[in-house]
Every structure is written in structure tokens, then in C-alpha cells.
Amino acid sequence: MSRHSGIFLVLIIAGAFNLSVAQQAQVIDKVAAVVGSNIILQSEIEMQYAQYLAQGNKADEDFKCYILQQQLTQKLLAQQAAIDSIDVGEGEVDDNINARLRYMSSQAGGQERLERFLNRSLLQYKEEMRPSVYEQLKANKMQQNIVSGIDVTPLEVRRYYESLDKDSLPYFNTEVEVGELVVYPQLTREEKQQYRDRAEELRKQIVDGADFATVARLYSQDGGSAPYGGDLGFSTRDRYVKEFSAVAFRLKPGELSQVFESEHGFHFLEVLERRGEEARVRHILIQIKPTQASLERAKKHIDSIYENVVAKKVDFYTAATLYSDNKETKYNGGMLLNLENQQSRTTLIPADKLDASIFTAIDTLQPGQYSRPAPFTDQMGKTGYRFTYLKSRTPPHQANLEQDFAKIKEAALEDKINRKLSEWFEGRRKVTFIDINDAYYDCDDLKIWLKDSGEDAVAQR
Numbered sequence: 001m002s003r004h005s006g007i008f009l010v011l012i013i014a015g016a017f018n019l020s021v022a023q024q025a026q027v028i029d030k031v032a033a034v035v036g037s038n039i040i041l042q043s044e045i046e047m048q049y050a051q052y053l054a055q056g057n058k059a060d061e062d063f064k065c066y067i068l069q070q071q072l073t074q075k076l077l078a079q080q081a082a083i084d085s086i087d088v089g090e091g092e093v094d095d096n097i098n099a100r101l102r103y104m105s106s107q108a109g110g111q112e113r114l115e116r117f118l119n120r121s122l123l124q125y126k127e128e129m130r131p132s133v134y135e136q137l138k139a140n141k142m143q144q145n146i147v148s149g150i151d152v153t154p155l156e157v158r159r160y161y162e163s164l165d166k167d168s169l170p171y172f173n174t175e176v177e178v179g180e181l182v183v184y185p186q187l188t189r190e191e192k193q194q195y196r197d198r199a200e201e202l203r204k205q206i207v208d209g210a211d212f213a214t215v216a217r218l219y220s221q222d223g224g225s226a227p228y229g230g231d232l233g234f235s236t237r238d239r240y241v242k243e244f245s246a247v248a249f250r251l252k253p254g255e256l257s258q259v260f261e262s263e264h265g266f267h268f269l270e271v272l273e274r275r276g277e278e279a280r281v282r283h284i285l286i287q288i289k290p291t292q293a294s295l296e297r298a299k300k301h302i303d304s305i306y307e308n309v310v311a312k313k314v315d316f317y318t319a320a321t322l323y324s325d326n327k328e329t330k331y332n333g334g335m336l337l338n339l340e341n342q343q344s345r346t347t348l349i350p351a352d353k354l355d356a357s358i359f360t361a362i363d364t365l366q367p368g369q370y371s372r373p374a375p376f377t378d379q380m381g382k383t384g385y386r387f388t389y390l391k392s393r394t395p396p397h398q399a400n401l402e403q404d405f406a407k408i409k410e411a412a413l414e415d416k417i418n419r420k421l422s423e424w425f426e427g428r429r430k431v432t433f434i435d436i437n438d439a440y441y442d443c444d445d446l447k448i449w450l451k452d453s454g455e456d457a458v459a460q461r
Helices: 042-054 063-083 090-108 111-118 122-147 154-163 189-207 212-219 242-248 292-310 316-323 356-362 401-430 444-450
Strands: 031-035 038-041 175-183 231-236 260-262 265-275 278-286 374-377 383-394 434-436
Touching (some): 031 063, 042 063, 063 401, 063 434, 090 231, 189 212, 189 265, 356 383, 401 444, 434 444
Antiparallel strands (some): 031 038, 175 383, 374 383
């Protein structure tokens, strides 16, 4: 496997900025490679290399080999997807592009600054991105189709572990199992009224003739959509919280909703377009801020829960399921999951990967102990109270089946998937015309592609 990783990585679309044509180096375009009936231009390689440099990476000409390797992989997968009638909907492409542009705008400091950086409008840039995004999403679907249904049995996990060089087994640092119980302040109807009134005031401005997009840019407190005039793009109903979906999928295009409340605050929205089971909407959000009285009530509530858990009147898992306001953890009995290992859904988390505030809370605890309730602010900016539970702490150790079965299973599954993909690529490479420009013949990443392929594809120079 090359130092940049094998050709079998799941394809992702880089979230970096494309440099405008004016900012790119002047390059006389030429064909870098041919895959079947598709060509890969040198300008495509140079553009992605410019992205790589724009992210602050050091100049490395070898990285162009990796870029071409990824392009070859994508073309081969996309061609097979077309043969197998695997397609990507326009809504999927729109959602992907919109999410990418929201991220890019936040990194650039707003839509206008991003457009100046790109030297073009976002609308123009979206259309330029569309063919590439469409092909990459189609290639992703093809790759998922190839490996769907693959799993490993406990016997395969053991055999995989026994095949490993025992002197090179990974060494794991301290790992912990941690639970949390979160309580957010709940405002009374009277305390919320000022926020509803603000949303009603903005809605009236639009009813009276103000431009929705302008009002959203100026006043909406949804940082992700406000720069786009509140536009959320096309989405299915399951992408939104239930209160939002209920309104968005009840209205007809052009209709403006009444003000309604969700867990995010007070909204109103306008449906722009409907397309089958998808709707494109824009909205304005006014967030609800906790009052001092609501914070005091939340503190009293979590203190009572904490005392009952410590006194063993109720176990932590039951208390978290019943009372925690964190929807991501409450149905796991309050336990945090290792998000880097979503397939295995393990609760073992490397201590150095914990959120700093949680690490501080459990640092002096012994397994089975609880930290005292303390105020915190979550990633969405919501303020609340939380106490944590340290279930276990595993000291540093070399990998073994008893302690690390879930990790070894994941590695065994990845190995099996890579072998399946390797077989697939080797089979397709042999029957597909592939020609790579001489300039890339010294690339280690491309050795596998430089073997003879279908139709005597790689020229015998």
C-alpha cells in the first residue's frame, strides 16, 4: 500500500476552496490519462493540487500522483455505475453542493468574501461543480454496492488476529467509557414570548413587502443558512426536526408559514419548490436564550437527579434515559459512543479524543464515580448543566482479542473489504482501456495501473 493509502479508499469530495482560473498557474492543457472512453486532463490535476496547497500543505509534486490515482479510481467506478444503471438524483447533488458551499462560506468569512476569492458568483460555481460532484457521488454509490453485505464472523476475526505479526500489533493508549446526563433550561410560555414576538415582527416585514432573503441574511440566527438568504436547498422530510417537516411539507410552493416553534427556536418558512418527496425551503430562525430563572430551575432539577443516582435510588442508565435532554446519548443510557468507529458503535473512547471539558470532569474520577453537575455550552451554543459518569478506564496496552475484539473486528472487516475491492479493480482494469501519460510512470501510487490492461491499453513505449 502506498504512503498516501491504497486505491480503495472511499471517495470523498474535498471541502477545500477551488482557486479561480485567474489564480491558477498557466498550464498548457494535456491528457494525463485515459480510462475507457473518459479522459483526465492535466488541468484537473493542477486544480486539485492548487486546492491541496491552499489548505496550507507543503509543496509535494508526488501528491499529483495520488490525485491521478483517485481520478482513475473514480472514473472506473463511475463507468461501471453507468453500466449497472446506478444513478444519483439531482436532489443528492444539490444537497452535497449546498452543504459544501455553506462550509466554504463559513471558512471564508461569508458568501461575498467567498465569491471574491473564487472570482465568480456561487451560482456560477455551483454549475461548474455539478458534473464533478455528480460523478463522484455515483462512484461512491458503485463502491458501496460492491462491498454491501460484507461482514466477518468471530472465527474470521480470530484468524485475522492470528495472522498478524505479534511484534507489530498496535499499542492503544488509555481508553475510557463515559456517560453524561444533560439538562437544558426550559423556559415558560411567558419567558419565550419575546422571541416569538421578534419572529412575528420579521414575518410581518416580509408580508408587507420586504425581501425574504435580505431579512434572513440580516436577522436569521441560523448561521448555516442565513448567508444564503435562509435557503436550505432540497431535502426530504426526514432531514428536519418533526415540527419543521410538518410545516414544510404541508405548504405549497410560494406559501409563507406562520411562526412555529421547534427545539431550535421560533421559525417561519417559505416553500420555494417541490420535487417529488423533496422540498426546497428557506427559513428565518430566532433562537431562544435561557433566562436566569430557567437556569436556576435546570440547576435544581439536575442536582436532584444527581443526588438520587449517587444514593443509588435510580441507576445512571435509567436516569439518563428518563431525564437527559441530550438526544444523541439518552437512548444509549447516557453513554458516549466512539464516533471514529461508528460501525462497531463501541463505547470505548481514547482519552485524548474526549472533549476537553469532559476529560477535565472525569480526570480525577475512579471507575463507578460521578462528577458534580456543572454548567456547560454544547457545540450548537446551547447552555445547560451536565454531570458525567466514568464507567471504566482501560490502561495503555498492546492489542489483544480479549480487550480489543471490536477494534480487531473492524480491522478484519476493512481488510476483507479491501480484498474484495482489490479483486474488483483488478478484474475491471484488465478489461478496460487505460493509458497514462509518460510523466507519471515513476509514481509508486500508479504502479498497479501501469500493468497491461484491456485492449493492450497501456502503450508499450
